[in-house]
Amino acid sequence: MTRKSAQLDEQLHEYLLEHGARPDPLQRELITDTERLWPDSAEMQISPEQAGLLTLLAKAIHARTAVEVGTFTGYSALAIARGLDKSGKLLCCDISTEYTDVARDFWHRAGMTERIELRIGPALSTLRDLEAEPKIDLSFIDADKTSYIAYWNEIVPRTRSGGFVVVDNVLAGGNVLAAEQDENAHAIHEFNRYVLRDHRVELTMLPISDGITLARRR
Numbered sequence: 001m002t003r004k005s006a007q008l009d010e011q012l013h014e015y016l017l018e019h020g021a022r023p024d025p026l027q028r029e030l031i032t033d034t035e036r037l038w039p040d041s042a043e044m045q046i047s048p049e050q051a052g053l054l055t056l057l058a059k060a061i062h063a064r065t066a067v068e069v070g071t072f073t074g075y076s077a078l079a080i081a082r083g084l085d086k087s088g089k090l091l092c093c094d095i096s097t098e099y100t101d102v103a104r105d106f107w108h109r110a111g112m113t114e115r116i117e118l119r120i121g122p123a124l125s126t127l128r129d130l131e132a133e134p135k136i137d138l139s140f141i142d143a144d145k146t147s148y149i150a151y152w153n154e155i156v157p158r159t160r161s162g163g164f165v166v167v168d169n170v171l172a173g174g175n176v177l178a179a180e181q182d183e184n185a186h187a188i189h190e191f192n193r194y195v196l197r198d199h200r201v202e203l204t205m206l207p208i209s210d211g212i213t214l215a216r217r218r
């Protein structure tokens with residue numbers, strides 16, 4: 001038994017999905033549609049185990065107000081929306097109508113249209129337009145990596161005490177170890193160093209998929 005996190009090969013990942021994070025038929029369809037429509041970009045979508053974590057986390061903290069930065073075809077949004085309290089709302093930020101048209105279709109089919117508002121445009125402008133009060137219960141950051149610190153600095157002050165900020169791709173495909181060779185990895189490495197010094201939150205980094213940081217607002 002090792003204390004280091006397991007590296008999952010294809011077979012072990014299948015086992016994990018089968019026993020702990022099985023997508024339902026609609027989620028499965030969203031995954032396969034995304035792969036069919038954008039085979040080169042489909043890996044941007046979060047994994048089923050991340051989706052399960054987002055849903056459970058939203059439920060655990062009784063989230064009513066949530067924000068997502070980077071929506072793509074709507075899988076992570078669906079996961080968050082499903083975990084919200086009944087009257088909860090999720091605000092989604094993305095620049096692409098092409099990707100998010102697919103998202104809208106699946107949200108509709110999942111009966112989540114009432115819970116999700118999508119704003120098309122640069123996420124930083126959308127976030128800056130939000131009221132300053134710390135009302136957000138849960139956020140998920142998963143868009144352009146070079147803006148992560150800027151997104152963080154808009155979201156953290158608007159997050160209520162006990163609320164969570166979840167950040168995707170914090171291992172940058174392993175490239176954080178040689179970050180100077182890659183602009184995105186460099187941005188992620190700078191982000192990781194930045195949030196570690198941020199006393200407004202307590203956090204842990206988990207090796208799920210490409211790495212996620214879970215931060216709780218003090």
Ligand SMILES: C[S@@+](CC[C@H](N)C(=O)[O-])C[C@H]1O[C@@H](n2cnc3c(N)ncnc32)[C@H](O)[C@@H]1O
Nearest residue numbers: 044045046070071072076094095122123143144
């Ligand atoms: C990694 S994907 C998001 C994946 C999504 N969370 C999921 O699980 O399916 C990143 C998304 O960020 C969007 N994006 C990139 N730059 C952006 C910006 N400046 N403002 C808003 N969205 C942006 C892209 O259009 C893309 O849909």
